Amino acid sequence: MTIRKQPSDFRVEELLSPETQAAIHDRAGGSDVHALYELEKTSLTTPAAVNELCRALKARPDHASYAGLKDKHAQTRQHITVKLRTPSDAPRAAEGKQWHAALRGFVDHPITAADITGNRFVITVRDLKRPDSEEMDRRAGLLSETPSRRGWGEGAGGGLLSPLGTSTPRHLDTCLLFTNYFGAQRFGSARHGAGWIAKSLISGDFETALKLAIGTPARKDTGKTRDFTRILASRWGDWKGMLKDLPRLPEARAIEVLARGRHVDGGGDFKEAFAALPYFLQSLFVEAYQSHLWNRCACELTGAAAGTPSPREGEGGGRSSATQSPMLRTGDEFGEMLFAPASLIQPPWRDLDLPLLAKNSELLDPWKETYERVLASEGIALADLRVKGLKRPFFGEASRRLFAEARNFALSVPEPDELSRSGLRKRTASFDLSRGSYATVVLRALGQ
Known part of the structure; x- marks a missing residue:
């Protein structure tokens, strides 16, 4: 199963809240x-596209705002x-070359995350073999919250499934209930697989934190970032000597700090160098580790919510127990994800x-013991969650709902994948x- 073979395989549309839509006017009001x-872009980051839009409007980039x-x-x-x-x-x-913007009207404030309700996704999954496609149907049926859930994966009788390769539509306007894990996008700072930057910050090891942040190459690094991390690593x-x-x-600002420092061997300058990194990156490093802890706790609590506690790390859980369990398991580079049938939650x-x-944070039931167990396995305590020697x-603390819904879910019938040389199939999933x-977590729930 493959996603993102081409940009059109992954389509995202931001959904404005009804209140914001009602506040759009044809004419500007007030002093501002x-x-x-409405910005459409292909193969561009949001900041890059916004900068180009501002250039076209002869506006300052810092006068542009977006919800996400x-x-x-x-x-x-x-x-x-x-x-x-x-x-x-x-x-x-x-x-521009990879973007188009159309004026919707005028509003009385810069847009923020509070102005949107969510996102609509239309995702093409490619390189599907028959068992992959059948597993998607089985999982969709188990995660579905509608009475017609029984039609999924049963072939005849439900009216929702058709033989592999036929043109009969296979859509179900329904809702999938899934564990609301943070997706891989949240963990970009750990994509090198060498460790969590925030764990080094907790222990006061600023050199390791800095090296993980900017001096540890990752396979997916590209462009200037790829050159930057490789020069630092070597x-x-x-x-x-390397500065020029x-x-x-x-991020080069951190190396400038080290180049002029006098106490590097004592570690003092590494703290100053880390503090010289862009603050939004520093925040991402901490949030990534917080999200990792949350995911680990959520995985264990998903089993508890379904009345089927998941095996904890080191407890095994062999093949026989896995085949008897109603739970849905999916591997991920940042930790296993466990999903529960909607009917059990x-x-x-x-x-x-x-x-x-x-x-x-105050640890409360029913998740207190799980959080304590996860923290202990990480070798830390709640009081350790701070960066020693730095105010930021x-x-x-923030909260996140354990379970989320993929609303208006629909899954197309399998059809020939025109990009496959092996005669494999593709299908499209759409949902809000x-x-x-994270849409990628929904795909994980479906077996991707």
């Missing part, structure tokens, strides 16, 4: 002019506000919020997610 554009970042390797549609001097400065449309310690060879990136668990931990970044949930 906030033009609302959208995938680069995709076709996406999202909303951007640009603060302008007058309404006449807002053209009806603007475009010449770590030669701060002055480093690509021009904001009881109402109290469906509405449960779990915290992203901070040092002052910090572990801020609330803000903060």
